[in-house]
Amino acid sequence: MNAFNANRDKPIGKRLDLPDSEIVYYPEFFIKAKADAYFEHFKKKVPWQQDNIKVFGKIYPQPRLTALYGTNGKPYSYSNITMQPHSFTEALLEIKEKIETVTDAVFTTCLLNRYRHGRDSNGWHADNEKALGPHPVIASVTLGQERYFHLKHRSDKYLKHKVLLWHGSLLIMQGTTQQHWLHQVPKTAKPIGERINLTFRVIA
Numbered sequence: 001m002n003a004f005n006a007n008r009d010k011p012i013g014k015r016l017d018l019p020d021s022e023i024v025y026y027p028e029f030f031i032k033a034k035a036d037a038y039f040e041h042f043k044k045k046v047p048w049q050q051d052n053i054k055v056f057g058k059i060y061p062q063p064r065l066t067a068l069y070g071t072n073g074k075p076y077s078y079s080n081i082t083m084q085p086h087s088f089t090e091a092l093l094e095i096k097e098k099i100e101t102v103t104d105a106v107f108t109t110c111l112l113n114r115y116r117h118g119r120d121s122n123g124w125h126a127d128n129e130k131a132l133g134p135h136p137v138i139a140s141v142t143l144g145q146e147r148y149f150h151l152k153h154r155s156d157k158y159l160k161h162k163v164l165l166w167h168g169s170l171l172i173m174q175g176t177t178q179q180h181w182l183h184q185v186p187k188t189a190k191p192i193g194e195r196i197n198l199t200f201r202v203i204a
């Protein structure tokens with residue numbers, strides 16, 4: 001081995017072996033020191049909000065905090081919520097550019113989620129809004145507390161999978177994943193810390 005190993009900075013990705021999907025997990029996309037610094041930065045600097053969502057006609061506060069950032073000013077709508085973007089920041093741009101070294105997508109938008117404790121969660125859904133196009137590319141960064149990410153196939157109930165998303169990890173979902181699979185971040189009764197998640201998306 002020499003000090004000029006060309007691959008030394010190339011993150012290692014593992015393709016999940018699930019049918020009808022294209023999902024790659026990079027457990028150590030960011031080194032710990034970098035991930036620690038990003039966590040503190042976003043926790044402090046983001047204007048976190050808590051929107052109301054409508055579930056079966058009833059209104060509830062969303063069980064997590066969120067914020068939207070964009071490079072093109074386009075709003076993002078999901079679950080009866082329309083969010084207007086803040087303008088992209090230096091830190092988000094740095095992360096977006098690093099993710100773009102491992103995918104062909106050029107991201108326009110980042111939806112941030114902050115799970116304050118184990119009672120915060122994200123229920124079963126697919127990121128299949130029309131604005132994301134027919135084959136959405138979603139790149140999801142985890143900072144802080146590791147949490148389980150569950151996947152279940154829409155039509156084959158025996159097909160399910162879970163991944164423990166590590167501090168500093170990246171999960172990319174693309175191809176037909178959103179067409180055939182749902183995902184969630186479930187609640188946990190364990191006393192756990194905070195997690196910040198960044199989901200980069202392409203809104204044309």
Ligand SMILES: O=C(O)CCC(=O)C(=O)O
Pocket residue numbers: 111113122127140149165183185197199
């Ligand atoms: O927090 C996560 O890992 C998932 C977030 C998510 O699925 C979303 O924002 O659409």
Ligand SMILES: [Fe+2]
Pocket residue numbers: 125126127183
């Ligand atoms: Fe999602």
